Amino acid sequence: MKKDVNITIDFAGLKLASPVFTASGTCGYADELADFMDINALGGFITKSITLLPRKGNPTPRVVETDAGMLNAIGLANIGLEQFIKEKIPLLEKMSAAIFVNVAGQKIEEYVQVTAELAKQPAIAGFELNISCPNVAKGGVHFGTDPAGVRRITEEVKKAAADKVLMVKLTPSVTDISVIAEAAVAGGADALSLVNTFTAMAIDTEKRRCVLANRTGGLSGPAIKPMAIYLVNKVYNEVTKKSGIPILGLGGIKNASDAIEFMLAGASAVALGTYNFIQPARAIEIVDGIGEYCRRNGFDNVHQLTGALE
Amino acid sequence: MKKDVNITIDFAGLKLASPVFTASGTCGYADELADFMDINALGGFITKSITLLPRKGNPTPRVVETDAGMLNAIGLANIGLEQFIKEKIPLLEKMSAAIFVNVAGQKIEEYVQVTAELAKQPAIAGFELNISCPNVAKGGVHFGTDPAGVRRITEEVKKAAADKVLMVKLTPSVTDISVIAEAAVAGGADALSLVNTFTAMAIDTEKRRCVLANRTGGLSGPAIKPMAIYLVNKVYNEVTKKSGIPILGLGGIKNASDAIEFMLAGASAVALGTYNFIQPARAIEIVDGIGEYCRRNGFDNVHQLTGALE
């Protein structure tokens, strides 16, 4: 009865153990999650955004819960390129999942420099270009909203990425996401990931102050899923289906059923973000759940789910 | 101890009993809500979108629940201008709340025609220009994303509205909402309302079909509140504060505390949408809750809340 299902996927030329990633900024440097699950069943692992120099990030409070979601304004806190190479690469080397480094910066040159340096590291499979972070004053989301800018930064970083996979992470907060996706593809993106968080705000009515020290933050979690599904489906239909570029779908995934929604909408792989905080073993449960779904529905290869929406 | 609080407001020249409206498409034609509360304590009442000709709307399913939210794709179902005047105006005439008719169409001429006709009705206090509905093939959100288009349609409808208040309802799904707000103000808008729903999708994984017959729908409910608060605050700071144009804030309001968040962020009044479905007397409870909050915090006039965020 149990049909053998192939849950490995080809993602922009990488052979991955499963279509499930953990999302940037929600999975530490893997050692934290290793306490809870076998992280080698993950298809991919994406680091917190890395910048050229260390960044302290924003003052506290940095997080607040909202209805079925949360806001974060971490502010790209990270240890910087040098320390990342020294301290974290040795940890990541031990993982069998494809390691993507999420790269951020304030200027194109910064993105290029970080990417070029990390492209030399054999432990790294690819990059996720973060041009969509809403929580920094300069850079971040500003790069992600202008098609010409997106194309240029993608081209430059692509050169620096050498033979590594370059994935561009799109912001959802634009009038037409397909235009931006098209620009990233034209710039040479090997894959697209969507979505990053939605800019949002929470107010403490008793103090009459924003809850977050940074005032605004990025909304993530189940609340955003229906919007993320729509955007993935739109980009799939209008941009990537014809070009064959894979999409990493994310935004509000809680469980296998949500992950499958993203794949049916057009994603080749999915990433778990906020839910890692709630169920730190959930990413692996999703791997199993997707396999189970394929079996039950007569798919022998998980990639058959991609875009299988009627 | 109980200080007398003035909860009436001046909204674009209209004297309203309270700063609480019920939102377009979520409050029927008032008779339904009258079963549950005294609708005369409402500040304003906004009708479902009215178009020149009757519209059947979209096939079923038209609604689906999502995490802390719902999608709708009603498709501007309405009885059309003629029947509206004949059947509904007599009902609305009896209400003391300010009646706003939400106007939609596929061409500018249609908007103008509906507005001009209704501008003759003494029962109507103003119009809400719906250039932001995501659930129709033509018109709707397409009008709402291009600044020049927004300005033009606002100008044209403003002329037709004669001495009635013209409120323009903005879509949240744009790269920079302030640019659109600015265009509406330049076109002569007397007030802005934000936000309309966010375009979104839900997939039935067992059937591998979109749940909604229309495939996509508009996301509303508590899930969207943090984004709506951010957008109201942005438009207030960047556009309306200086021009003195009032904002009607809405999107995910559940209770008085949420309503106050919107006012602190910059809204002069608020509208309750999806929560009318869950607690049909909630709008009035919010009126009371806002008064209570003012009393507790030493505000003697509800308009002092507008923009009172530190």
Next chain:
Amino acid sequence: MKKDLVQRKKGVFAARIISNHQFKGRFCRMSLELAGLGAEAFETVTPGQFAEFDLTCASLPSPEDVPVELRDAIERKILLRRPFSFSDVRIEDGRAIIDVLYAVVGAATVRMAGLKPGDEISVLGPLGNGFTIPVKKKLAILLAGGMGAPPIQHLAKVLAAGFKNIEVVTFAGAKSSDDMPFAVSDKNTAIGPAEFPDYGLEMLIATDDGSTGYKGLVTECFRQWLQTCEHKADDTIVFCCGPEAMLASAAKLCEAEGIECQVSMERRMACGTGLCQGCAVECGTGNSGQSVYQMCCKDGPVFDSKEVIFDL
């Protein structure tokens, strides 16, 4: 009597759970009690009306206690109320007692199954228009498909109690015996659910797989029975509740035979009160070939079958 009228109108009421248990597979029965204005509002409920329950406050069981196929679904943070019709409504000691027969199928009904006697939920109702019983009919045929049973049970009781001159025959169908939302006699024949015989009514059962009663669709069972029926079409009325395909086929049969037929429709509902226009049922407008959408919650859920353009 103005005051009386005002008090009896629909509203939002606190209801206390009296009993609630899973009695067969995914099927549960719950009894709720309403006092005061709530009792007055529900006193005059007719079969086919419904109420909207707020189940967001109810606790969620441990994942291990939830059927595997629902484990992902129940993680949704629910928001909206849920519509339920009644299998019985009665007044006892000035309180309204409402019986609900329901199936655990998703995020809200899983929570519902965990409610315990003494718990309170908020009930919005009564809503919609129930079945209309024309007094001059001589035969009423009741058709229940799957979870369409509750309002049919309610109607059966009302007919038995108040319309002695109307003969009642009930048909209940399901995919298989396990999918019948009531206990079935072990004789595996047309002896019905616990409640029906109590009302002294004739009952025929059909299952697609023949595990109980007639093997085949309940509408087919009904069609065959009709051929042997001696009542005139004009004296007969059919009341149906069940899956849309079943309603459509009953409607077609009745139209062919010239029998009046009322169908209770189901739609996804956001409000239940006519506010959202979400629960559209397509209806014809006479001979014009035109159609309009009526609202299941407000114009229905019971419609004259000839009006409805079924969505198949």
Next chain:
Amino acid sequence: MKKDLVQRKKGVFAARIISNHQFKGRFCRMSLELAGLGAEAFETVTPGQFAEFDLTCASLPSPEDVPVELRDAIERKILLRRPFSFSDVRIEDGRAIIDVLYAVVGAATVRMAGLKPGDEISVLGPLGNGFTIPVKKKLAILLAGGMGAPPIQHLAKVLAAGFKNIEVVTFAGAKSSDDMPFAVSDKNTAIGPAEFPDYGLEMLIATDDGSTGYKGLVTECFRQWLQTCEHKADDTIVFCCGPEAMLASAAKLCEAEGIECQVSMERRMACGTGLCQGCAVECGTGNSGQSVYQMCCKDGPVFDSKEVIFDL
């Protein structure tokens, strides 16, 4: 012993509520029981560690049963776990029993208060680093402010049981008697919460309004006491948990007196496991004048007070 180590690591465990009741104002006590791997994981908890509770499954009381000022807050659809430290952890019959002392302040704790014996919740832990007890000290001073009491109670017990050579003096402060998260003797003097005397420890109470014990800030009470204390600064250690302003003032005092001081910090947490970087605590880096953010959940919640740059 590799297996042993693996089994004792933190994890997600089902915990069963043994008891749960509101005992004073908004304050509640709950006892939870973990079996199997959960028991092993919690066996070695140190005071100041914590766990993240999933309270999303718990039911919500009727609005009337909720304090007015929380009625809007509890309508939020909660998503994240909530961090709680322990007022005691012990092993009984191979099971770990965890005592939690908590205040009902919002959407999750209102749900928590409705949990009943027999209910299960998911517990993620144990997390963070607790207080470190240097064995060569002769005097331990414990400072608890408001809801900072639980880990201090836990620590008091551990000190009383295992460190007989360390003298312990405890100070507990709150705005007023009503805000003390434990019963206070009716003598209105420095006789402390139920648990503390059990451990045979000296206890001083301070309230801002003087409704019980010393009138004034607990840190001021402590400062005055210190002037009469005969122990050497080197032999003394201070452990604090409470509002940040209190921690800051205790830290300043200890620094001036040359006393080692450990503070348990509180931050809004999304994960509790070091994944999100949400719970930043600003810490100095020696004499450079630079600061870094450490994570309250992973690097703390207990920090050496000299490291912390308090956020006031």
